[in-house]
Amino acid sequence: MSDLNTFREDTRNWLEENCPPEMRKPMSTDGVCWGGRKCKFSHPDQELWLKRMGEKGWTAPTWPSEYGGGGLSYDENKILGEELLAIGARPALASFGLWMLGPALLEYASHEQKMEHIPKIVKGQIRWCQGYSEPGAGSDLASLKTKAIEDGDNFIVNGQKVWTSYADECDMIFTLVRTGPLEPKHNGISFLLIDMDQLGVETKPIKLISGKSPFCETFFTDAVVPKTNLVHDLNKGWDVAKNLLQHERKMLASMGAGGSSPKSKGKSGSGLANLSKKYVEENNGKIADEGLRQKIAKSDMDGHAFSLTLKRVSEESKNSNHGPSAATSIFKYFGSEHNKRKYEIMIEAMGTQGLGWEGGEFDPLELAITRDWLRTKANSIEGGTSEVQLNVISKRVLDLPQQ
Numbered sequence: 001m002s003d004l005n006t007f008r009e010d011t012r013n014w015l016e017e018n019c020p021p022e023m024r025k026p027m028s029t030d031g032v033c034w035g036g037r038k039c040k041f042s043h044p045d046q047e048l049w050l051k052r053m054g055e056k057g058w059t060a061p062t063w064p065s066e067y068g069g070g071g072l073s074y075d076e077n078k079i080l081g082e083e084l085l086a087i088g089a090r091p092a093l094a095s096f097g098l099w100m101l102g103p104a105l106l107e108y109a110s111h112e113q114k115m116e117h118i119p120k121i122v123k124g125q126i127r128w129c130q131g132y133s134e135p136g137a138g139s140d141l142a143s144l145k146t147k148a149i150e151d152g153d154n155f156i157v158n159g160q161k162v163w164t165s166y167a168d169e170c171d172m173i174f175t176l177v178r179t180g181p182l183e184p185k186h187n188g189i190s191f192l193l194i195d196m197d198q199l200g201v202e203t204k205p206i207k208l209i210s211g212k213s214p215f216c217e218t219f220f221t222d223a224v225v226p227k228t229n230l231v232h233d234l235n236k237g238w239d240v241a242k243n244l245l246q247h248e249r250k251m252l253a254s255m256g257a258g259g260s261s262p263k264s265k266g267k268s269g270s271g272l273a274n275l276s277k278k279y280v281e282e283n284n285g286k287i288a289d290e291g292l293r294q295k296i297a298k299s300d301m302d303g304h305a306f307s308l309t310l311k312r313v314s315e316e317s318k319n320s321n322h323g324p325s326a327a328t329s330i331f332k333y334f335g336s337e338h339n340k341r342k343y344e345i346m347i348e349a350m351g352t353q354g355l356g357w358e359g360g361e362f363d364p365l366e367l368a369i370t371r372d373w374l375r376t377k378a379n380s381i382e383g384g385t386s387e388v389q390l391n392v393i394s395k396r397v398l399d400l401p402q403q
Contacts, residue, residue, distance in 0.1 A: 009081045015083055018052045020045035024088045032094050037171050037197075038149025051357050054123035060098055063106065068119035077368075096165070097121035097128040104244040108191075109234040117193070131161040131175030131194075131218055132241070138163075141176070142185045142238065143363040146220060147194060155179070155192065155230070157200075157223040163382070167203040167216035170196055174244075180235040191237035193229040200224065208374070215378075228338035245384070270318075272296045272342065276349035295345050300336055306331075327397055333389035336379035345371040 021047035025109050031042050033050055041047040055068065061077045063069025072080065102121050105114055120126040137143040146159025157177055168172065173194050180188025194201065200223035205213035232240050273287065273296050281288040287296070310331060346369055347354040356362030356370055380386040394400045 002077065004075055007076055008083065010085050010187065011080055012086075014056075015087055015089065019087060019089050020048055021092045022046070023092075025090075026088075027090045031090065033090075033092065033124070034127055034166070034169070035093050035095055036127025036169070037125070038169055039124070040125070048088070050092045050124050053055065057122060059093045059095075059103060059124065060118075060122045063102065063118065063122065067106075067114050068122040078171040093124045094125065094132055095121060095124065097126065100244050101128050104240050105231065107243060108240045111229075113193075113231060121226075126172055127166075127170045129164050129167045129173050129196075129218075130244075131164055131167075131169040131173045133163045134160060135162055138153065141191065141241070142191065144176055144178060146175070146177050147181065148179050148190060148225065150179075150227075151224075153227055155223055155225045155227060155314040156347070157192070157194065157220040159220050160218075162215075163206070164203070164216045164218045165217045165382075166215050167182075167196070168205055172196060173201075174231075176237055176241055179237075183235055186238045188235050189237040189241070190234055191231045191240040192225050193231065194220075194223060198223065208378075272298070272299060272345060272349075275346060279350050279353060292345070292349060295348075299322050299338070299342050301343055303342070306334060308337060329384070329389040329392040332383055333386050336386060336389075339379050340376045343376045347373050 004334045022043050031046070032041070033041065033046050035050065041050075050059075051257045057063070057065060057068055058070045058080060059071075060068075061070035061072045062074070063071070065071030069079075070080075091391075098121060102118060105118060109117070117126070121128070122217065124312055125170060132141055132143050132144075134146060137145065144159075146157065146161065148155040148157045155177070159177070161167075161173075161175065164173070173196055175194055176189050177192055178188055179190040182188070196203070202219045203223070204217045204219070206215045206217060207213055209214065231237070273347055276287055276292065280292065311333075313327075350366065350369070351368050353362065354370055354373070356366055358367070362370075384392070
């Protein structure tokens, strides 16, 4: 225990000395740091904070120090999280590399591949996107048709991916390709790492109703990929894909955790109840509309219980060598649906002020909430639709008989 107390004191002192003042303020939507070669920092302190945390390995605190991670134990990582929260520190880096690819590489990649890619993920030097879904191969991912043909020391890749988040802003893509056309569909798939900045790779943003375009179509036309970028064995990419999907679903589930803290909360400092009081009548300090009040209370309780459940599961698995299981589908399903319900309550409370798209009669927070509300509709699609999650739960968690 004394060692942990010493670690806490050292961590607190380091953070006090190294976390810049600007990185202790609430984060706006455009304040997220994604890293990568094309990164445009919103403030010099953001770049400094990423540099310091990356060099410390604390963007990936529990990853092995051999590959640039922090090398922290479960208890040390918990202390680090508590101390970051205590000073209101922003996350130094948001990254699909941290949330999805990195854990899969640690399990399946060669030592040389880990040395090549993981330190760059930790330091935010490379921004990754995910190339899974295709036209006609979304929920049934194993039906993908993008193909890679061996050509000496390389693969030649042709095909199309769709719903590739932030592909137009990323440096590399981890993707599934068909390398065994005569194999059963799950067995003829390989997992490749592809440089986006090369001939034969093109992206096209997909316009959404939210007015933003995080999703893209990605096209491969005779793209050349070194065989050294094949992760795991040839035709065994489905093993990597399943592992990575569990990490993705765990990440997406966390979006729905917490009681009344929408993404826009940092702009107003208010939760669901306080936000609602700006738009509806009050009675003795309470929201007068009993129905709305009950919805808010249930949302807050559900969110808090969900957050505690995620924490409990994480603590229970701290001494386990197993990665995320099919049970992550439970969390992904609940988190997605809870996040959608939470924003529906906000729009209900705000009335017509929650339906603005532009104009001086709407303040920036209202406009942001409207767009965030529209964005939540994608939560039940990305990472596997809610219907797919229910199927996974019935088959692999509850072991229900199949008709």
